[in-house]
Structure formats: structure tokens, C-alpha cells
Amino acid sequence: MQVTKTVEETRKQIKQWKKEGKTIGLVPTMGFLHEGHASLIRKCREQNDIVVVSDFVNPTQFGPNEDLEAYPRDFERDSKLCESLGADLIFAPSPEDMYHDPHAFVSIDTLSETLCGKTRPIHFKGVCTVVTKLFHIVAPDRAYFGEKDAQQLAIIRKMVKDLNFDIEIVGCPIVREEDGLAKSSRNTYLNDKERQAALCLSRAVKTGKEVIYIGADAKEVLNPMKAIIEAEPLARIDYVMMVDALTMQPIEKADRDVLVAMAVYIGKTRLIDNFSYGV
Structure with missing residues (x-):
């Protein structure tokens, strides 16, 4: 496995792999890899000749008061996991190599205004920019x-x-711990309670x-969900919403x-989770 x-x-x-006619799969990550990332790498390995994993904590998707400096990092551990899963290359650039003009951004505004985009207004602009790069x-x-x-x-x-x-x-399914918690690098921030x-x-x-x-009112679905979260003293809701799966806009009925x-x-750790429902 190579590291660039x-x-x-x-x-x-x-370019060398392309000349050889090989198909290339990319798994973009911010490092501190867990089983969720591993599932992406495995799927990539199944479907491509070459597996590339990017390992880059992207500064442009963090707001001024977010956890950029505290975000967990362990490149040696990431490398061992990638190699064990059959990755061919890890791309681990510096911010200086990735960003030359701080005003050059890519943004998909219409889908970025709700859900996480409302609380983290610059987040998806940073995501779109780094993924485009x-x-x-x-x-x-x-x-x-x-x-x-x-x-x-x-x-x-x-x-x-x-x-x-x-x-x-x-897209690859959510990977969960045995007790149901969705895998996340930020889970490491949580104490036992x-x-x-x-x-x-x-x-x-x-x-x-x-x-x-089919046809359920949003309140019929969301109110019982909110009640479960609100019953937990350490939990504070940012949002619980039902949205159109394509537009990300709030809707009243399923x-x-x-x-x-x-x-x-x-506590201070922001976690996300979701499920999809099709008619």
C-alpha cells in the first residue's frame, strides 16, 4: 500500500493506473477510521481494481466554534486498517497543498439550507469544495x-x-455498534454516562x-421520537425533522x-442519525 x-x-x-486500464474507487474520509469507514472500503474493494482512501481533516467544513483542533486523529492506526482491508493508496495531504485560494468554493445551496446546514452554515460548502478537489x-x-x-x-x-x-x-448503509449507536469518530468524545x-x-x-x-403526518412520526430524546437529561435536540429525500425540504406527510x-x-458532542422511508 502506498501513502502519498x-x-x-x-x-x-x-495516471499510471489509468494508463493500465484500471478502475479506481475513492473513499473520502477525515481519518480516525472506524467500522463505518471500513464498510465503505470493503465495498470499494469489491467494485474496483484500485482503492484510494483520502485521510484529510478538512478545515473548511468547520465553523469558528467547532472541533477542528480537537477532532480525533491517528494516521498510523488508519494506515494499518486501510492496508488490512486491501487499500492501494492513502492520500493524506496538508491543508496548504489542498487550498491555495481561501475564496475558491463550491456550494450547492438549495440542499444545504435545512437540517445540519441550518446549524452549520459553512459546513456543506466546505464538504462540496474538498470533495470536488x-x-x-x-x-x-x-x-x-x-x-x-x-x-x-x-x-x-x-x-x-x-x-x-x-x-x-x-451510498453505503449506516453501521452501528451492538447496542444500536451509529458509528462515528465523535463517539470517542463521550464519557461513559x-x-x-x-x-x-x-x-x-x-x-x-x-x-x-404511507401518508403519516410528520407530527405522528416526529413527536414520539422527540419524546424519547427529551426524556434523556444529557440530551439536547438540535433538530428532528422529516424532509423530502431529494430536496431536503421539510414536509408535512410521508x-x-x-x-x-x-x-x-x-453533553457537548453533536451526534446525527437518520432513517429513510419510501412510498
Whole structure:
């Protein structure tokens, strides 16, 4: 397995693989890899000749008061995991190599205004920008994203369509701990009491899946979910919403393909979870 640190050396290797006629899959990550990332790498390994994993904590998707400096990092651990899963290359650039003009951004505004975009107004602009850069550098045939970040996945799919990228976007299911908590790098922030409290998210998801039906009012679905979270003293709701699965806009009834998504603070740690429902 190779490790590249610069855009130039990464492109050089990618061009060589392209000349050999090999298909390339990309798994974009911010490092501190867990089983959720591993599931993306495995799927990428199944479908491509070459597996590229980017390992880059992207500064442009963090707001002024967010956890950029505290975000967990362990490149040695990431490298061992990637190698064990059969990755061919890890691209681990510096911010200086990735960003030259602080005003050069890509933004898909219409899908970025609700859910996480309302609380984190610059987040998805940073995501779209770094993913666009990675697409240009790696030139993958396919790219892999987790469905836990459902709004991000919808935005990336729209960006690929709108900007005419010739890349297949593959969404992969949420990976959970044995007790139901969705895997996240931020789970490491939780102390023991907070870790137990965080289970209110997966319990709310389970309840939502049980009560939703075609034509259900949003309140019928969301109110029982909110009640579960509000009963947990360490939890504070950012949002619990039902939105159109394509537009990410709030809807009143489950009369189309929908996303039911939430962001909840457990202590100081912001966690997300969701489920989809199709008519």
C-alpha cells in the first residue's frame, strides 16, 4: 500500500493506473477510521481494481466554534486498517497543498439550507469544495459515502449531476455498534454516562421506523421520537425533522420518499442519525 502526501505524486500514480486500464474507487474520509469507514472500503474493494482512501481533516467544513483542533486523529492506526482491508493508496495531504485560494468554493445551496446546514452554515460548502478537489485529483470511477451523513450524500449526488462529473456515487448503509449507536469518530468524545445517554438517538430511530406509514403526518412520526430524546437529561435536540429525500425540504406527510433525520447534543458532542422511508 502506498501513502502519498501531495497532489502531484497522487496524480502521477493515478495516471499510471489509468494508463493500465484500471478502475479506481475513492473513499473520502477525515481519518480516525472506524467500522463505518471500513464498510465503505470493503465495498470499494469489491467494485474496483484500485482503492484510494483520502485521510484529510478538512478545515473548511468547520465553523469558528467547532472541533477542528480537537477532532480525533491517528494516521498510523488508519494506515494499518486501510492496508488490512486491501487499500492501494492513502492520500493524506496538508491543508496548504489542498487550498491555495481561501475564496475558491463550491456550494450547492438549495440542499444545504435545512437540517445540519441550518446549524452549520459553512459546513456543506466546505464538504462540496474538498470533495470536488478530491474528484479532480483522484479522478475516480466510483466514490463511496455513508448513509449516516444522508444530507451530505444527497448534496454530493446533486453536485455530481449539476457539475457533470462522470463518477458513480455509491451510498453505503449506516453501521452501528451492538447496542444500536451509529458509528462515528465523535463517539470517542463521550464519557461513559454520555455514551449510554447517546442511545436515545437509535431508540428514537427505531420508534420512528415503527410508527411511520404511507401518508403519516410528520407530527405522528416526529413527536414520539422527540419524546424519547427529551426524556434523556444529557440530551439536547438540535433538530428532528422529516424532509423530502431529494430536496431536503421539510414536509408535512410521508407521501413520498422521505428522510427522517436528527442531530442531538449529548453533553457537548453533536451526534446525527437518520432513517429513510419510501412510498
